[in-house]
Amino acid sequence: xxxxxxxxxxxxxxxxxxxxxxxxxxxxxxxxxxxxxxxxxxxxxxxxxxxxxxxxxxxxxxxxxxxxxxxxxxxxxxxxxxxxxxxxxxxxxxxxxxxxxxxxxxxxxxxxxxxxxxxxxxxxxxxxxxxxxxxxxxxxxxxxxxxxxxxxxxxxxxxxxxxxxxxxx
Amino acid sequence: xxxxxxxxxxxxxxxxxxxxxxxxxxxxxxxxxxxxxxxxxxxxxxxxxxxxxxxxxxxxxxxxxxxxxxxxxxxxxxxxxxxxxxxxxxxxxxxxxxxxxxxxxxxxxxxxxxxxxxxxxxxxxxxxxxxxxxxxxxxxxxxxxxxxxxxxxxxxxxxxxxxxxxxxxxxxxxxxxxxxxxxxxxxxxxxxxxxxxxxxxxxxxxxxxxxxxxxxxxxxxxxxxxxxxxxxxxxxxxxxxxxxxxxxxxxxxxxxxxxxxxxxxxxxxxxxxxxxxxxxxxxxxxxxxxxxxxxxxxxxxxxxxxxxxxx
Ligand SMILES: Cc1cc2nc3c(=O)[nH]c(=O)nc-3n(C[C@H](O)[C@H](O)[C@H](O)COP(=O)(O)OP(=O)(O)OC[C@H]3O[C@@H](n4cnc5c(N)ncnc54)[C@H](O)[C@@H]3O)c2cc1C
Ligand code: FES
Ligand code: FES
Numbered sequence: 001x002x003x004x005x006x007x008x009x010x011x012x013x014x015x016x017x018x019x020x021x022x023x024x025x026x027x028x029x030x031x032x033x034x035x036x037x038x039x040x041x042x043x044x045x046x047x048x049x050x051x052x053x054x055x056x057x058x059x060x061x062x063x064x065x066x067x068x069x070x071x072x073x074x075x076x077x078x079x080x081x082x083x084x085x086x087x088x089x090x091x092x093x094x095x096x097x098x099x100x101x102x103x104x105x106x107x108x109x110x111x112x113x114x115x116x117x118x119x120x121x122x123x124x125x126x127x128x129x130x131x132x133x134x135x136x137x138x139x140x141x142x143x144x145x146x147x148x149x150x151x152x153x154x155x156x157x158x159x160x161x162x163x164x165x166x167x168x169x
Numbered sequence: 170x171x172x173x174x175x176x177x178x179x180x181x182x183x184x185x186x187x188x189x190x191x192x193x194x195x196x197x198x199x200x201x202x203x204x205x206x207x208x209x210x211x212x213x214x215x216x217x218x219x220x221x222x223x224x225x226x227x228x229x230x231x232x233x234x235x236x237x238x239x240x241x242x243x244x245x246x247x248x249x250x251x252x253x254x255x256x257x258x259x260x261x262x263x264x265x266x267x268x269x270x271x272x273x274x275x276x277x278x279x280x281x282x283x284x285x286x287x288x289x290x291x292x293x294x295x296x297x298x299x300x301x302x303x304x305x306x307x308x309x310x311x312x313x314x315x316x317x318x319x320x321x322x323x324x325x326x327x328x329x330x331x332x333x334x335x336x337x338x339x340x341x342x343x344x345x346x347x348x349x350x351x352x353x354x355x356x357x358x359x360x361x362x363x364x365x366x367x368x369x370x371x372x373x374x375x376x377x378x379x380x381x382x383x384x385x386x387x388x389x390x391x392x393x394x395x396x397x398x399x400x401x402x403x404x405x406x407x408x409x410x411x412x413x414x415x416x417x418x419x420x421x422x423x424x425x426x427x428x429x430x431x432x433x434x435x436x437x438x439x440x441x442x443x444x445x446x447x448x449x450x451x452x453x454x455x456x457x458x459x460x461x462x463x464x465x466x467x468x469x470x471x472x473x474x475x476x477x478x479x480x
Contacts, residue, residue, distance in 0.1 A: 005177070022177035022220065023210075045208055046276060047365075058278040064207040065279070068177055069200075069222060116274060135364040136273035 007071045011036060012080025022068045027051045029067035030077060038078035038107045042138075049137030052108040052115075053077050059115040059136075078107040081114065090114055093150035101141030108137050109147055117155045124155035172210035179222035183229065183309065187336060189221045191311045194333035197221055201243060201284035204276050221336075229338060232256075238305070238341040243284070247277035247295075259345035260302075262459060263355035263375065267294050270357070273365040286322070287337045289329045289396070291431065292368045294359065296323060296397040298342075301373040301389025305341035310334045316341070323396040326431075351379030354460025356452035359391075360444050362435060368392060369436040370444045374452035376412065378460050383407045388420075388452075392436070393428040393445050400424035403449065412457040421450040 009016045011034055018033045025044075030036045030053070042048035044063045051062040054076035081088040090113055093099070100106045116123055116133050123129045130151060134144055153159050180186045190197050196218035200206060209215035223229060223243060230244035232255060239256045250268035253261040271277060271285075271294050285295040286306060299306070299319040306317045308331055322330050331337060345353045359371035373389035386407035388400040403424040410416045425446035432438045 021174060023172045023174050025171070028171075044211055046204060049273075049275065052275055059275045060278055061204075061275050063211075064203050064276075066177070066203075066207070069179070069203075069224060112275065132269065132364075133274055136275055 005068055007068055009034065009067065009070055009075060010073070011075045011077060013074075014080075018067070020067050022066055024067050025063055026053070026055075026065040026067045026070055026075075027062035030062065030075075033067075036077050036079050040104055040107055042104065047138070048105070048108070049112060050105050050108040052111045052137060054111055054115045057115065057119065059112045076111070076115075078110055081110070088114065089154045090117075090150060093153040094147060097146045097149040097153060099142055099146035099150040100139075105137060105139045105141075109134075109139065112137055113147075113151055117151065121155050124151055124159070125157070170211055170213055172207065173213055173216045175217050176219040177222065178219065179225050181225045181227070183223075183226050183336070183338070186221050186223050186226055187309060187311060187334075189219070190336060191334045193219050197333075199223055199287070199336055201287070202246065202280035204272070204280035205284065205288045205290070223336065234344065235341070237346075238343050241282055241340040241342060243281060243336065243338050245282055247271050247280045247282065247285075248274065250282070251277070256342070257344055257346070259353040259355050259375070259459070259463065260342060262463075263298070263345070263357065263373070264342075266355065266357040267298055267373070270294060270359055270361075270368070270371075276365075283337045283340055286319075286340060287329065287331060289323055289327050290367070291326050291394070291396055292371065292392045293397070294357075294368060294371050294391060297371050297389040297391035298357075298373050299340065299389075300397040300399055301375060301387045302342055302345075303387075304343070306337060307339040307341065308332070308335040309338040310336070314338065319397075320399070325395045328396075345375065351377045351384050352460045352463055353377050354456040354458070354463060356455030356457075356459060358448040358452045358455065360448060369433075370430075370441055370448055372445070372448040372452040374449070374456040376407070376453065376456040376460060378412065378457075381411055383410055383412055386420075388424060388449060390424065390428065390445060390449075392441060393424075393430055395429075395431055400427060400449065402427050407453075412453070412460075414454075417450050417453040417457075420453065421446045424449040 004019045006019045016034045040050040042050040046061045046064045053062045198217035200220045200222040229242040231242040250264040253265040282295050285293045304319040306322050354376045356374040359368040361368050370392035375387040377385035386404040403420040425442045428445050430441035
């Protein structure tokens with residue numbers, strides 16, 4: 001069908017019934033059909049990572065997936081990290097550590113880090129693996145050091161390591 | 170740009186995927202990880218009329234030891250190979266050295282080894298690995314399945330022996346047990362401009378050593394020709410000799426001289442040739458060191474098979 005296909009997307013545990021052309025990117029459908037505009041589109045070539053969301057727990061480029069591929073999958077976006085307008089511990093930390101300036105890349109970094117560190121917190125203990133992870137996304141403002149410190153603040157040895165909710169300090 | 174319109178089907182059965190592809194083989198494309206295809210669709214260099222999404226075909230999402238080979242199903246993602254326990258012994262060590270140098274974690278979460286071979290970018294790490302190991306490539310079409318050797322599979326940049334109505338269903342990577350023939354050591358090196366860039370040159374080295382002498386050598390090169398190739402002359406030079414620095418240097422010089430690299434803006438022919446020489450030598454040193462530690466850990470001059478988990 002070149003025409004539109006009905007799909008039920010489950011985003012942040014909320015079902016969204018959308019009818020979309022197969023060619024619509026997951027990122028565009030999240031933004032335009034689900035009104036979840038936290039996810040940003042930068043390069044649309046898989047390079048910059050500002051579109052990173054979690055699909056079944058893994059960080060992926062939502063500019064390189066079609067929405068029709070995501071029926072029945074567990075999609076997480078920055079909007080779903082916490083309820084009631086509170087910030088996730090890593091969001092607090094990235095703010096505290098000057099890990100953002102313009103903020104365009106931030107949702108992508110937050111999803112990249114939260115997805116990977118929730119699955120394997122030991123990444124924070126290995127500088128090489130942490131660099132490898134953070135090199136996935138581009139930030140043209142802060143130069144990564146603040147983002148790295150934010151990861152260590154939450155997930156490092158002395159970090160609060162609170163996966164859901166706010167940092168204690 | 171956004172991708173042009175297309176029809177979409179995502180069957181759960183391999184036979185249905187084969188049938189769907191066979192109905193319009195020239196204008197349909199298989200969608201695996203999408204990490205190359207969707208990008209090409211953004212550029213509209215690819216405008217398929219139909220996408221046959223194979224991501225729901227569960228039987229393709231397997232990695233199993235099958236006799237003397239590791240059978241990698243078409244849905245095995247790059248990231249599955251990040252840990253050496255993905256395969257026994259030297260093969261697991263090799264794959265886990267290669268995988269982290271492909272793109273970055275979110276691309277590795279989606280992209281597949283089989284998709285990389287089907288796409289056949291001349292600088293793909295997996296393509297060089299497949300050629301180095303003489304991998305078998307299983308193609309399944311309406312007439313059934315056939316196995317093509319990696320040496321015959323790659324025909325040029327983005328060109329392979331796969332017929333348009335065939336799905337690449339698995340990759341057979343020979344296990345590198347070494348127990349009978351000697352100790353196997355593996356090495357992998359690449360040169361890239363930035364962390365997640367494609368390689369300009371990549372080198373896979375596999376050495377089998379017995380009584381301090383090289384009895385088998387495999388060198389797979391990416392970026393040394395219009396397709397992944399083996400450095401046969403260099404391999405022949407290594408066999409029967411000791412893994413010494415001057416022998417490695419001679420092999421590296423032969424590999425560089427025998428290369429016929431394509432020119433590109435940031436990697437001209439002479440530069441690439443130079444890099445091939447440097448990386449072949451480094452990969453050989455890595456392989457020798459790897460064989461020494463494999464020897465040490467197994468204690469009996471053979472590769473340890475411990476820790477391997479089938480999936
Ligand atoms: C930012 C970025 C960086 C990258 N860096 C690298 C890198 O350093 N090294 C590297 O090698 N790659 C790199 N890639 C590409 C990535 O590895 C792709 O995953 C890979 O090239 C293709 O695999 P895929 O599963 O994504 O295939 P797809 O994109 O789904 O398909 C690619 C092509 O192969 C065909 N195809 C795929 N699977 C099959 C099958 N089973 N049977 C028949 N045809 C099939 C498709 O029809 C299509 O023509 C990068 C990609 C991005 C976005
Ligand atoms: S917009 Fe998806 S990676 Fe840049
Ligand atoms: S804060 Fe501006 S790009 Fe990262």
